[in-house]
Amino acid sequence: MLVAPHVSAAAARMPASTSPAARVLRPTAQSSHTYEGGPAFVREPREELFLLAVGNLVTQQTFYESGRERDDRYLRLVGELAVEDPVWTAGLLGWLRQEGHLRTAPLMGAAAYVRARLLAGSPPSPGPSHRAVIDSVLQRPDEPGELLAYWMSAYGRNVPQPVKRGIADAVRRLYTSRSLLKYDTASKGLRFGDVLNLVHASPDPDKPWQGALFRYALDRRHHPERAVPPPSDRLLAAHRALMELPRAERRSVVTGPDGAERLAAAGMTWEALAGWLQGPLDAAVWEAVIPSMPPTALLRNLRNFDEAGVSDEVAARVAARISDADEVARSRQFPFRYLAAHRHAPSSRWAAPLERALGHSLAHVPALPGRTLIMVDRSDSMFWDTVSERSTLTRADAAAVFGVALAMRAEQADLVEFGWTSPVVPFRAGEPVLDVLSRFHRLGGTYTTKALRTRYQGHDRVLIVTDEQAAEPGRAGVPEPVPAEVPVYTWNLAGYRPAHGPTGPRRHTFGGLSDAAFRMVDLLESGRGAAWPWAADPA
Known part of the structure; x- marks a missing residue:
């Protein structure tokens, strides 16, 4: 049974903070349509560039835009803002590479x-x-x-x-x-x-x-x-000594008692090793190079370790490294990288360490008080685009990881997936994130407003993870079913130009799934004006 919308006591106490985008925008009127025909709103150039930059994989074809169109729009916006607002634009570029990864x-x-x-x-x-x-x-x-x-x-x-x-x-x-x-x-x-x-x-x-x-x-x-x-230079000298070994001796050196130490001392990477040995990497060779491999390389090769037959003892050391909290922090991996590793190497010996690593990578997801409605876009366009050039994971995967993490950390959350329909995704506190992800589906069209009308029941806030390309006709935009006093946070994962709602008080749009994006909700609701992620003061 649907409950009439109301403003909870928690929401009523929330300050009317504004997002970075809202600081530089006046609330906009409808001016165009989304790619699916719903009402759309024009973004101010800085917001448009920010959302495009964090969601843009250069030259990548997306569901609604070609790679060339996106690149041309990105470079045009950078060029215009470099002249009009050089301080802001320079800050964005440095942040994209350093904190944005x-x-x-x-x-x-x-x-x-x-x-x-x-x-x-x-x-x-x-x-x-x-x-x-x-x-x-x-x-x-x-x-x-x-x-x-x-x-x-x-x-x-x-x-x-x-x-x-x-x-x-x-x-x-x-x-x-x-x-x-x-x-x-x-x-x-x-x-x-x-x-x-x-x-x-x-x-x-x-x-x-x-x-x-x-x-x-x-x-x-x-x-x-x-x-x-x-x-x-001892590193280069050791490397040269290895390179000069006769081919017939190389394998015996690598698999010898000091093989791991010699490879490490010579800076030999796993990528170079196969070419140098002129043969496949079997278990003994992998076990020699694994101690000097960084965590990102370990993640990429879990399936290779299984196929080569790496011992359980060595696998346990790999598992300990990839799930170590300090190693996860240093590697600066996005949460969905651990989902990708799990899908690529479904062996049972990696499931638990990958789940722990995923948990560590979500350390900056806010623990939200009160009641939170979390909506994850599972429309067709979210499945068409991948999160990186090398990945098979889609934006739908990334959105689901983020949505589950938010739900797990919230005091009380309703987790909903939406497309043509909007079913609730069940979960239990403390349950493995990877288990909850298996309950999501592909749901066709982007009926965001319909989902909000169905699922909003007096929550203290709404978080929507989407590409914003809503399909319903209308005038007021996606957030219309939610009272104006209740914050609605949209995470735009694609950076398309049309926005699914106006920007203004309690209506905030962020781009990407970075640590800075995770912190925004806390900053806004605690009454501190959230600056652009690279700015010390509000824009």
Whole structure:
């Protein structure tokens, strides 16, 4: 039996906080339609760019937009806001790469930012320099080469000095012996030596070993026949010694009593090992390289360990590492990565550690007081788009993980999946998240308003995880069945342009499933104005 909507005592006490988007937007009137024909609302450019950036996998075709259309919209917005609001835009790009854990979008964005400001003849802004913006998005040793290659393919071989200097700053910070072994490979379009030649990076004066390393990187690229690692560099020397072993001796060295130590001392990665051995990795070889593999590599290879027959003793050590709270925090993996690992390696020996790891990765999900309605979009479009270029997990999977985590942490929650219909998803407190995920379904069209009319029963708040492409006709937008005094939080996982409701007091839209997004509900409901995730003060 449906209960007439009312405002609970908890909701009545909530301050009328505004989200980051609401700070820069006036409540908008209906101005267009969603891709499914429902009422839509135009976003202010900063909100549009933020939601697109956190939901955009560069060049990826989505259900409603081609990869080219999304990329063009992203680069256009970056270019416009780089000129109109450079401080905000620079903050966004650095946050996307560092806390947002995205790679290609911030690299392309930083290039577009600098190019737009140079073309506009923009004077220096009070924010970071062009050089600093470039440096801020380069966090992995292969990224200086990637950004340089992107600039030359998109804008020509005349690379401006601020770009070169920003890349040079990153090179001094990122180029080490270990990074050279892992990332300076023939598969890269621009090798370390190419980057050094093009940006003329000088060694960091606080790293006396870096000059010799740079010379070695240049020789590896341009004169491999005479490339000799610096004698004082023990890692490179150990690696060279392994590389020079006759092929017939290599396996016996790896599987010998000190094989694991020798592989670690030489910086040998599991990716390079198969090519060096010129054969498959069996249990003995895996057991030698596993101790030096990072948690992300362990997650990726659980099925390979099973197929090779890795011993239970070694598997137990792998399980302990991937489920260790500190390791999970350091690896900065999104929660759905553990769901992906579980699906790829369904062996019973990985289920419990992956469940523990998933729990650790959700540490920042808020524990919400009172009654919460959590709605997870299971429409067809959510199943069409994946969460990353390499993943088979869909946005529907990511939304379900987030929804279950919120429900588990809330004081009292109703968890609902919706499409054409809106069934309740049953769960018990403390139940394994992976078990609850098996109860979700694919539910066709996006009837969000219908679901709210059916399921909203005086809750203190509503959280909707969706791509916002509601199908119902009307004028007021999706949140219309919820009283204006009750907060409605929308997590937009796709970054499409049409919004399913207006922005205003108690109506908040966030993008992505980052730690910063998890914190927003607490910030808003405690009366503290939530700034953009990278800003110390409200926008």
